[in-house]
Amino acid sequence: MATLLAPKQFSPVEDAENIKRACLGFGTDERAIISILGHRNLFQRKLIRLAYEEIYHEDLIQQLKSELSGDFERAICHWTLDPADRDALLANMALKKTIPDFQVILEIACVSSPEELLATKRAYRFRYKHSLEEDVASYTEGNIRKLLVALTSTYKYDGYEVDGDLAHSEANILHEEIAGKDYNHEELIRILSTRSKSQLTATFNKYRNIHGTSITKGLLIDSTDDYLYALRTAIRCIRDPKKYFAKILRNAMKMEGTDEDALSRVIVTRAEKDLKEIKELFLKRNDMSLEEAVARDTSGDYKTFLLTLLGHQEN
Amino acid sequence: MATLLAPKQFSPVEDAENIKRACLGFGTDERAIISILGHRNLFQRKLIRLAYEEIYHEDLIQQLKSELSGDFERAICHWTLDPADRDALLANMALKKTIPDFQVILEIACVSSPEELLATKRAYRFRYKHSLEEDVASYTEGNIRKLLVALTSTYKYDGYEVDGDLAHSEANILHEEIAGKDYNHEELIRILSTRSKSQLTATFNKYRNIHGTSITKGLLIDSTDDYLYALRTAIRCIRDPKKYFAKILRNAMKMEGTDEDALSRVIVTRAEKDLKEIKELFLKRNDMSLEEAVARDTSGDYKTFLLTLLGHQEN
Numbered sequence: 031m032a033t034l035l036a037p038k039q040f041s042p043v044e045d046a047e048n049i050k051r052a053c054l055g056f057g058t059d060e061r062a063i064i065s066i067l068g069h070r071n072l073f074q075r076k077l078i079r080l081a082y083e084e085i086y087h088e089d090l091i092q093q094l095k096s097e098l099s100g101d102f103e104r105a106i107c108h109w110t111l112d113p114a115d116r117d118a119l120l121a122n123m124a125l126k127k128t129i130p131d132f133q134v135i136l137e138i139a140c141v142s143s144p145e146e147l148l149a150t151k152r153a154y155r156f157r158y159k160h161s162l163e164e165d166v167a168s169y170t171e172g173n174i175r176k177l178l179v180a181l182t183s184t185y186k187y188d189g190y191e192v193d194g195d196l197a198h199s200e201a202n203i204l205h206e207e208i209a210g211k212d213y214n215h216e217e218l219i220r221i222l223s224t225r226s227k228s229q230l231t232a233t234f235n236k237y238r239n240i241h242g243t244s245i246t247k248g249l250l251i252d253s254t255d256d257y258l259y260a261l262r263t264a265i266r267c268i269r270d271p272k273k274y275f276a277k278i279l280r281n282a283m284k285m286e287g288t289d290e291d292a293l294s295r296v297i298v299t300r301a302e303k304d305l306k307e308i309k310e311l312f313l314k315r316n317d318m319s320l321e322e323a324v325a326r327d328t329s330g331d332y333k334t335f336l337l338t339l340l341g342h343q344e345n
Numbered sequence: 346m347a348t349l350l351a352p353k354q355f356s357p358v359e360d361a362e363n364i365k366r367a368c369l370g371f372g373t374d375e376r377a378i379i380s381i382l383g384h385r386n387l388f389q390r391k392l393i394r395l396a397y398e399e400i401y402h403e404d405l406i407q408q409l410k411s412e413l414s415g416d417f418e419r420a421i422c423h424w425t426l427d428p429a430d431r432d433a434l435l436a437n438m439a440l441k442k443t444i445p446d447f448q449v450i451l452e453i454a455c456v457s458s459p460e461e462l463l464a465t466k467r468a469y470r471f472r473y474k475h476s477l478e479e480d481v482a483s484y485t486e487g488n489i490r491k492l493l494v495a496l497t498s499t500y501k502y503d504g505y506e507v508d509g510d511l512a513h514s515e516a517n518i519l520h521e522e523i524a525g526k527d528y529n530h531e532e533l534i535r536i537l538s539t540r541s542k543s544q545l546t547a548t549f550n551k552y553r554n555i556h557g558t559s560i561t562k563g564l565l566i567d568s569t570d571d572y573l574y575a576l577r578t579a580i581r582c583i584r585d586p587k588k589y590f591a592k593i594l595r596n597a598m599k600m601e602g603t604d605e606d607a608l609s610r611v612i613v614t615r616a617e618k619d620l621k622e623i624k625e626l627f628l629k630r631n632d633m634s635l636e637e638a639v640a641r642d643t644s645g646d647y648k649t650f651l652l653t654l655l656g657h658q659e660n
Contacts, residue, residue: 148463148500151500152500155500155502155503155504159502159504159506160502160541161499161500161501161502161539161541162500163498163499163500163501163538163539164499164501164502164539164540164541167535167539175531175535176531179495179535179539180494180495180498183478183495183498183499183500183538184476184478184479184498185463185466185467185470185476185477185478185498185500186476186478186479187470187474187475187476187479188470189470189474191474216490216491220482220490220494223478223498224476224478224479224482224494225479226475226476226479
């Protein structure tokens with residue numbers, strides 16, 4: 031469930047006007063912007079952006095970019111973007127880092143539904159005049175490339191029909207390869223990249239039933255191997271995205287110096303989806319709530335904005 | 346350009362009624378069916394099928410299947426299907442042959458536009474509750490599998506923007522791998538499967554300019570190697586589909602015993618697209634026209650139907 035608190039009644043024109051007012055004059059009124067955009071759902075934000083364009087002949091995102099700065103600017107701009115376009119942007123930013131951040135690509139490829147991934151790929155083509163797969167292949171190499179290109183390419187079946195015999199036989203194939211430390215074998219990639227989520231869930235469950243251990247455990251042997259890490263990440267994103275994201279949040283705030291990119295990414299992309307459950311999982315595994323952790327690790331408008339998306343009620 | 350001759354004015358209800366009439370009574374009136382369906386475009390056939398369902402609560406395709414038989418039945422049923430659904434069916438039939446017919450998969454993957462391929466993948470998922478990629482991976486193996494899964498997976502960029510430097514460098518990569526007989530290298534598959542058609546055309550042209558020979562020539566060394574044959578087929582489908590299909594038609598009728606599957610497939614799938622140019626290319630390379638060859642190699646209603654799709658005017 032979502033953490034976002036959005037009113038049922040709203041006026042896109044009034045919102046656009048109030049945002050404009052907050053941007054005019056000496057100094058921007060960030061609080062006003064947060065109190066509007068931080069309480070509007072996807073559809074409402076879309077209408078505000080359209081109204082803004084209509085009234086001021088200016089793109090709202092461009093306006094926000096010119097008025098705001100730093101982590102707050104990035105987070106609120108990403109929040110205001112259409113989700114497919116945002117994922118395309120996040121993917122491109124991740125690829126263009128000095129060391130490409132394949133975790134972002136894995137999240138987009140493995141957590142999204144086939145239709146969401148397709149929408150992201152359309153948005154990517156539109157923005158960058160390349161396909162996502164093409165750029166993933168250009169910016170990565172070796173086994174990670176094979177895995178990422180395969181996972182971003184496929185348009186999977188997304189129904190609930192599951193073949194139990196197949197789950198059994200593929201659980202054994204996976205076990206053989208993992209036990210044989212033959213991690214690079216194409217079967218591993220083929221199974222993860224072509225089978226539907228329902229089918230893979232059945233396969234992972236069979237794996238645990240037959241072999242008495244989870245598939246990710248078998249891949250933990252060498253924690254410095256990027257490819258094994260990517261495989262584990264893919265499996266975790268497919269098997270239990272909420273648990274995965276709770277862990278990402280934990281890691282983002284465990285480090286010396288917060289990883290704001292990861293923190294913003296998870297909160298912005300999940301606030302309208304399943305951030306409520308992610309918050310609960312976070313609380314179970316940590317000695318403080320997600321709100322407390324965010325409040326401790328961030329400050330200023332950035333902190334206010336993230337807490338707003340987390341459903342924090344101001345007094 | 347299309348060879349199909351279809352009237353501007355038509356009535357889906359009258360057509361449905363006339364088809365029903367042709368099916369009733371003693372013996373089916375195949376000529377009547379051909380004279381209707383063989384002269385209706387995609388949109389018109391769709392409306393006839395809807396009208397038929399509406400009036401008789403029966404699927405037109407099922408009716409045709411029960412009334413007709415053999416190559417004629419298959420060809421007219423494929424013709425009546427929605428193209429994406431037809432390609433999904435053709436792909437599945439090709440995969441389920443004792444020796445999977447990877448040529449059909451390559452045609453669908455490499456000749457279709459990204460949107461057409463996507464529509465086929467949607468239709469495939471709907472029909473078979475699996476993704477196309479998943480079944481391609483299940484029914485093939487080795488290098489051919491790698492190539493086919495990669496080509497069917499990607500959702501390519503389909504614009505006209507081309508990077509000349511990239512074409513140059515990738516032409517050299519391709520040449521190195523082909524000259525080094527390192528055909529299985531992932532770079533070959535990566536380039537073919539992720540780059541857009543426009544980009545690949547530029548790369549193939551650069552290849553010829555730099556190395557003085559076409560890329561397919563370099564792959565001709567071992568004509569019995571299935572993987573090399575598949576690579577050549579993919580490149581030919583990307584580079585010049587019309588020339589490729591003219592050759593397929595030629596081969597289909599050169600054999601002892603015509604290859605009706607290939608003959609029907611090309612005529613049915615291209616009649617509304619580019620069969621006119623394919624006919625011209627056929628005539629240039631053979632000592633008879635495509636109509637003459639079809640008339641010589643086929644007979645009965647099947648022959649009448651194919652000639653109708655070829656734009657043959659009855660006297």
